[in-house]
Amino acid sequence: MAEHTAEQAGTTDSDRAPTDLRVRLDEEVTLRVRHRPGAADPAFLLVHGLASNARLWDEVAARLCAAGHAVYAVDLRGHGETEAPEDDTYGTAAAAADVLAAGVQLGLTRAIVGGHSWGADVALTLATEHPSFVAGLALVEGGYTDATVFYGTWERFVSMMSMAGPALEGVTLEDMRGYLRAMHPDWSDSAIEASLSSLRTGADGSLSPRLSPRQRTAILRSVWSCPPSRLYAGITQPVTLLPATPVPDNGRIAPDVLALFEQLRASLVRATEGLPHATVHEYQGADHDLHAQHPDRVATHLLELAESVGRSEVM
Template identity: 40%
Template sequence: MRVAVEPGVCLNVRHREGAGRPYLFVHGLSSNALLWEGVAEHLPNPSWAIDLRSHGESDAPDKGYDTATAAADLVAVIAELALDQPVVVGQSWGGNIVVQLAAKHPELVGGIGLVDGGWIDLAAAFASWEECERALRPSEIDGLPASRLRQWMANAHPDWSAAAVEATLANMRLRPDGTVERRLPIDKHMLIVRSMWDEPPAQFLPLITAPALLLPAMGPQEEKASRVTSAAELIRRSRIVWYPDGDHDLHAQHPAQLASDLATLAG
């Protein structure tokens, strides 16, 4: 379905029927709602998965490519769909978006799930914006054959299902000649990265009142795990479930296990 978040801007939302507290799924940077299908099908609850601006099948306006606007878009989606305190789950940048939503609008959220995101602080990870920009600028892939990308993803992620590989391929638009182009252009991608630099989540974490489940793709003994535990300590009601063998896209790699963990938030 299409949901208007402001005049002239509609976002695509995928829906699954069910019973109980609703779930709202938020993808990461340069991803799309399809990647949540594997998780949603393992939940008995109704769920909605959103394509953010210039992602998936959503509109691609000229503005609004920052974390705060994405959080405001979620507010509009929750209101338009009349969702009653949903469990809002975000992956990677989507986790940072969910943190802002839960901090600014605690009355709208019944629980939050942070899937390898929600604690991402680029300013703490890089010495300067210029270093961050060089490291995180995506490569040029427009014009590559879709078949080559499909094979590369299948080889890189042998434990993903074929559906998860195809969902990832949907991050790109397929051209008539069989090549692909980015749905989210690099300039807009970097506007979002800049907003992540400017809007670290630590300032919002203490304002969260809903139960929070942190699901990092790492073990508790890894060096970067301290960022996760520090984030959890700032949230009033939080719990961590570690995925020591996980990759960044846990929803593609371990959909059933992730659904089982997220189900605890709807109790």
């Protein structure tokens, strides 16, 4: 029988400090779930992106909790403090099944599920397969671009994904901390440390990815083979899309970059047309990790979604 235990973590105000729950799914996998309590409905269930971790949601979660809502942020298998079994249970469908299993054990019903990047695909999958569990969807920088359309070929997709982060060979924890501070000067120290938790630190201070190449490729293959637009027809819940969009063209943007921007805009149009109850809030010129860069604004938009869900469910 599955079970979960809890231990205190975090440095926020004592009444809103996150509690680390350990939710056992099977003999190999126990998910780490960062929880903040709250009595207001609905609860929030937050899912990180590829090669990220639950702590990136911390500042958003603290604000949702301050508004009275319970918040649960999950470390998916192979990420953060959740185990990485050496098997083939990696991909969008497997992650959605894990999130559902954890949510059921934690007693959640009719939650707002927020997903960042690949986590948005996970949230969409969960809402399609288990609509009664999901009251609303927040798709943060994900869930609206089909890799097959945006990248064209599998080889280009994999190549672009491999360029998403810095090379780690010879890089120490302090090196990476300095790199992140230089790249994201408007992130808080908490967000910087949360991002560092996405990597494994060796005894000598060296860094390495938590996912093996095989596990990462399995996840990318699932993203490639199941474009999110295929799921839109099954989504009946209110949806909030939070995309990072480029600043208006100033005449100095390279043509190839402009073409990518136009593809992004077309993807957003397709998503709003395919999702019947969608609201879009654009973050012009923002980082991919919106929840780390703009936690106040992201939390505000998630709370607006909660209000709309509450109104729709009393009508």
